[in-house]
Amino acid sequence: MKINKILIANRGEIAIRIMKTAHRMKISTVAVKTAVEPNAMYLSFADEIFDNSEDVSEIPVFLDIEKLISIARTTGANAVHPGYGFLAENAYFAQKCLDNKIIFIGPSPDAIYKMGNKTIARRLASKNGIPMAMGSNDNITNEEEAVEIAEKIGYPVIIKAASGGGGRGMRIVRKAEEMEKMFIIASKEAEKAFNDPSVFIEKYIENPKHIEFQILGDTRGNIIHLGERECSIQRKHQKLFEEAPSCALDNNLRKTMGKMAVQIAKAVSYCSAGTVEFLLDSDKNFYFMEMNTRIQVEHPVTEVITGIDLIEQQIRIANGEELKIKQEKVKIKGWAIECRINAEDVQAGFAPDPGKIEKLSMPSDKYVRIDTGIQAGSSIVSSYDSMIAKLIVSGRDRKEAVRNCKMALDKVWIKGTKTTLPFFRLLVRNQKFQDGTFTTSFIEELDKFYFNSEYEEMLAAWLATKLFIEENLQEKSINVDFENSREMSPWLMNKRINQF
Amino acid sequence: MNNRLRINKLYALSSEKRKFSFPLPLKNKIRIGKRDYVVQLKADEKYGTYILWKNRKYPVEIVRSRQNKYEILFNDISYTFTVETPFSMQRMKVLSSGKGKIEKESLRAPMPGKIIDVMVREGSNVLRGEPLMVLEAMKMQNEIQSPVNGQIVRVYAKPNSNVMKDDLLIEIKVE
DSSP states (O other): OOOOEEEEOOOHHHHHHHHHHHHHTTOEEEEEEOSSOTTOGGGGGOSEEEEOTTOOOSSOGGGOHHHHHHHHHHHTOOEEEOOSSTTTTOHHHHHHHHHTTOEESSSOHHHHHHHHSHHHHHHHHHHTTOOBOOBOSSOBOSHHHHHHHHHHHOSSEEEEETTOBTTBTOEEEOSHHHHHHHHHHHHHHHHHHHSOOOEEEEEOOSSOEEEEEEEEEOTTSOEEEEEEEEEEEEETTEEEEEEESOTTOOHHHHHHHHHHHHHHHHTTTOOSEEEEEEEEOTTSOEEEEEEEOSOOTTHHHHHHHHOOOHHHHHHHHHTTOOOOOOGGGOOOOSEEEEEEEESEEGGGTSEEOOEEOOEEEOOOOTTEEEEESOOTTOEEOTTSOOEEEEEEEEESSHHHHHHHHHHHHHHOEEESSOOSHHHHHHHTTOHHHHHTOOOTTHHHHOSOSOOOOTTHHHHHHHHHHHHHHHHHSOTTTSOOOOTTHHHHHHHHHHHHHHHO | OOTTSOOOEEEEEETTOOEEEEESSOOSEEEETTEEEEEEEEEETTTEEEEEETTEEEEEEEEEEETTEEEEEETTEEEEEEEEOHHHHHHHHHHHHTOOOOOEEEEEOSSSEEEEEEOOOTTOEEOTTOEEEEEEETTEEEEEEOSSSEEEEEEOOOTTOEEOTTOEEEEEEEO
16 A cells, blocks of 8 residues: 555644645645634645534544544545654554554554653663663652662652653652652653653753754664754753754764664664654763654754655655665765744743734745744644744854854744744854853753843833833923824824734 | 923833933934934834834834833843833932832733642742742643742632633732
């Protein structure tokens, strides 16, 4: 059976990203229209739309396994692409697709299950000689056991959810007195987020870099890696900025870590695109953290420097084709960086700031790639994530990529919500960032999360003063310069109307 | 505003106590060093409202205006100013010298979301920075921390309840 129609079990930019490649491969696509986003941009990229907007149940359709299977059947889609998030790493969903003779574009349910369960993954890694932070071999069931193990491996330790991901259910513990409280918080969080209260303990690596390797494996046992991505710029354990390659790796270390990444993928006969995550300490020791069995948000930086379309590879592999790219043919060319422009308030510690995007325009320079599912008029809704767009910028080397990024950031125009742009403006000017010596604690160590030029506050003050004059002082009593009053008034009126 | 009074300048005071003064009549030029630079407030279909300064456009928005207080979003950064005349400035100085400190801190929801956990109860003593509750919004868990040392007077938020932005969550008596 060859894939001829793909149901996109996702929304936003990743749905568009998948549909673009499918379209190029002459495979038709089905997108799902929801009540939350009935006019979303991704719908216009699909060959066929399944209208599910009458369904107002609390669980999003992208998490509803039975519904998705039935949509695939109704529309005649013989494959499903889960994108990232939602059901992308749900082994039961992958199995359900197989049971219903629908191709799941991703790895086997077995690989998803084993890598999704962190304690099983740890055991597999240890069996295969992959370096890991010291930790518990099994799940921890109570505080006493937690204290005992932590004493053995030495504080600080990190408690992690066995079924975890995305930074939830993680707690760092620095001394025994904190253990009881943190253990309870972590397992409560794990239960709520993943329906599984199991946690395990690992030695906490202080100030590491987050380095991950992109893996591609086919159904015939060929597995290669496409080099690393550096994702150390994170807040609340969630990535905000990524680049490829990483300036922390030389060719030798890249080779060693890449080999280990391939080895762990081989342990589960991995067949699709996947990512092996490592922590790298300041002495260049690396530790296996986890494997993500999906396409990642940050996959474009790898595509830019290798010239390989990862979605195309996923589809070909799911079709049973042999992986044509050989490890020695993988060449890294130039540098790519990705800024996640999210609707967030950097002045409120990156709190989400959902709302309607009123204006949006993006740079179109040749060194810029934009992956987005949002256009002017779209809304960032609180039921989904806060992403507006991924700004992907390349250059011949890191310096050029950063310079290009600085220019591109000033060309992005978004109105309607606050965004992470001021953070990136700060980042590209930061010395530690330019030197490449930053670690996962980069954001925590900043005393300010944004950049504004010397004159921006003054210009804002000028505007406040101008408004005060228009609203409070009478034209006759004081000689206000009303040169611009004609173009100003309708705007001011609009603003006032919008306030009610 | 008294019509007969002649006001020759206005002050914009930032929430961080920075002071900007603008002579009246307000010009659309700002002096930097020895040069004047034209500043223009514009609006069009493509960009919405913006300020044009030194050949560059900056997005602007008036988030809130109440009496003489303005919250302005300038290039994605919020600034809050109170605009004062020389007279109101003088009056403010006199008033602020005899002002007492805040006794009660009311915490409000910084964003809409769901209360996942409440870690304190009425009567609990809390320290500055201590987590009080967890608010989940857009797939992220946000810890609401105590801004002060004090005692919890009242907890309004219930676990598993949904809250809107600016809903009252908790009241703390400041120590």
